[in-house]
Amino acid sequence: MKNFLYPLFVLLLCSSCTSQKNTDEFINATSGRYLFNADEVLEVHFKEHILKVKWRGNDDIEPLKVNDTAFYMKALNEKILFVKKPEMHIELASKTEHDGILYHFRKMGEGEKTPSEYFMDKEYKSALAAFLEIKKQDSLSPVINENKMNRLGYEYIRKNNFDLALEVFKINAALYPNNSNVFDSLGEAYLLQKDTLNAEINFKKALSINPENRSAQRFLTKITK
16 A cells, blocks of 8 residues: 555645646647557547546546646556657556556547447448457457357347347357357347348358357257258
8 A cells, every 4th residue: 555655645746736737739739539458448638728538438537737748547547648759649657567568559540439439330340340450469359259249249139139239249250250159149140130041051150160059059940940
């Protein structure tokens, strides 16, 4: 506890000597969205020249200003640094807990979205391309975890939102084309849409990968009677 309170005390002391207001030049340069991770955003905006951050459902986080480019963000327990070069981005100030890793959050381009944002805006082709890019960069990213995606699809089914469930399962099948379970789930989604032709195609695909997939066997028997 002592180790945590001391740097926080120093930051609070520094911020008390610094105006919390920011210049128009700084506001213009830093306002925007920064990619916090593969599918999550830090959104920087200003109210009456005071920095605000939107993150994880909180629209009005107000970091403490340490100096003209550095702010302490309590929600992260990190000091965030705005860096102009080579392009505007946010870095986390180095500390022991980072174990030498530099955390760099790039500023997103105009109109750029996260994979989930593309999905929720029903831009499914763009969502798929974005998820595939994540897999290309980091095949173990939790954002594209097969089980997590599958659970999301079934959550939509429980809410009777079969259209979204179908699109989630399509993406999961594209991400994991050698996984029997994803095609079984996709077949089930088509069946709920009363599309027995595509349901049958996907149950057979699931069985071609794993002939012991009992769920696919059961559904296939049901629709081919």
